[in-house]
Amino acid sequence: xxxxxxxRFPLDISIHGRGGPERLTDIVTTxxxxxxxxxxxxxxxxxxxxGYGVKSLAALSVVVAFFEERRGRLYGFRWRDRADYKxxxxxxxxxxxxxxxxxxxGATASFRLAKTYGANxxxxxxxxCKPVRESLRLGVDGVEKKAxxxxxxxDTTGLVTFRPGCVPSAGASVTAGFLFDVPVRFDTDYxxxxxxxxxxxxxxxxxxxxxxxL
Numbered sequence: 693x694x695x696x697x698x699x700r701f702p703l704d705i706s707i708h709g710r711g712g713p714e715r716l717t718d719i720v721t722t723x724x725x726x727x728x729x730x731x732x733x734x735x736x737x738x739x740x741x742x743g744y745g746v747k748s749l750a751a752l753s754v755v756v757a758f759f760e761e762r763r764g765r766l767y768g769f770r771w772r773d774r775a776d777y778k779x780x781x782x783x784x785x786x787x788x789x790x791x792x793x794x795x796x797x798g799a800t801a802s803f804r805l806a807k808t809y810g811a812n813x814x815x816x817x818x819x820x821c822k823p824v825r826e827s828l829r830l831g832v833d834g835v836e837k838k839a840x841x842x843x844x845x846x847d848t849t850g851l852v853t854f855r856p857g858c859v860p861s862a863g864a865s866v867t868a869g870f871l872f873d874v875p876v877r878f879d880t881d882y883x884x885x886x887x888x889x890x891x892x893x894x895x896x897x898x899x900x901x902x903x904x905x906l
Contacts, residue, residue, distance in 0.1 A: 696905060697762065698848060700770040700873060701742065705751055707774055711740030711900070736816070738874055740771060742898040755895060756883065764881035768903050770822055770873035779807055779869045786869030788831030793852070793868050796832070796860025803866050805850040820872045821850040821905050827871035828852075833864045849906065876900040 716732040746752050762769060775782075779790035794803040805820040805828075825847040830837045837843055842858040845851070852868070860866050879899035886896055 695766065696768040696875065696903075698770065700772060701758065701876075701900075702751075702754055703772055705745035705755065706740075706742055706772050708745035708747075709740050709742045709774070710744055711738060711773070712775065713738050736818070738773065738876075738902040739879075740773070740874075740876065740900040742900060743895050746895045746898070752885065752895060755898065756885075759878060759883055759898075762878060765878050768875050768877040768905065771876040771900060773874050777871055777873065779872075786827055786829055786871060788829040788836045788869055789834065789867045790869035791867060792865060794860075794866045796862060796864035796866060798859065798862040801855075801859045802851055802853045805852060805868055805870060805872070807872075819850065819906065820870070821848075822873040822875050823847050823850050824871040824873065827869075829869045831865075831867045832860050834867075875903050875905045877903050 713736040715736050718730045718732055720728045720730075722728070742755070746755055758769075761767075778784070779786050791805075791807055793806050794800070805823055807818050807820055809816045809818065823845065825845060828839065828845055830839070830843060830852060837854075837858070839845060841855070843852055843854045846853070850872075852866075854860065877900065879901040880897075883895055883898065
């Protein structure tokens with residue numbers, strides 16, 4: 693993708709950030725008090741604020757340099773959402789069977805990493821396009837496969853491609869476990885720096901918004 697730098701926002705600052713998923717829903721209330729609801733977005737979008745992590749002049753300097761290199765809103769980058777960056781539960785480590793990403797048909801070689809939220813009513817499948825390469829564990833019908841031998845990963849798109857002779861057979865479940873980042877950009881072209889506490893310095897708000905890279 694043009695306009696994207698494959699670099700992660702500093703983890704020691706993002707760990708103190710705030711944010712989460714956002715959706716857009718239209719709600720019309722009838723005269724009888726009933727509601728009609730319509731989802732404007734098929735996919736959720738995440739917003740974050742990194743300003744809470746800037747508590748020193750050293751951290752401020754790092755953020756300013758990162759902002760300038762991204763040219764403000766011009767270039768996207770990776771962000772670690774500390775509330776949601778694993779294919780598994782937060783207290784666990786990724787395992788090959790965490791997420792179902794597809795079913796084999798004997799011909800399809802490429803599968804996109806994904807994470808599914810919910811199960812019983814309206815599960816939401818989220819494509820994962822910025823996985824952490826070294827974290828990926830892949831399974832086919834419960835048997836773990838080996839990166840570089842059985843398959844290859846494009847960690848800029850989240851696409852897994854099986855090598856010739858290793859394509860999943862018809863009916864075989866393809867599963868994966870992984871860590872991942874969120875593709876974001878700055879949602880401002882201006883950083884307001886507060887030097888009221890000179891020894892510390894802070895940037896009250898550093899808004900970030902998720903972007904689509906596929």
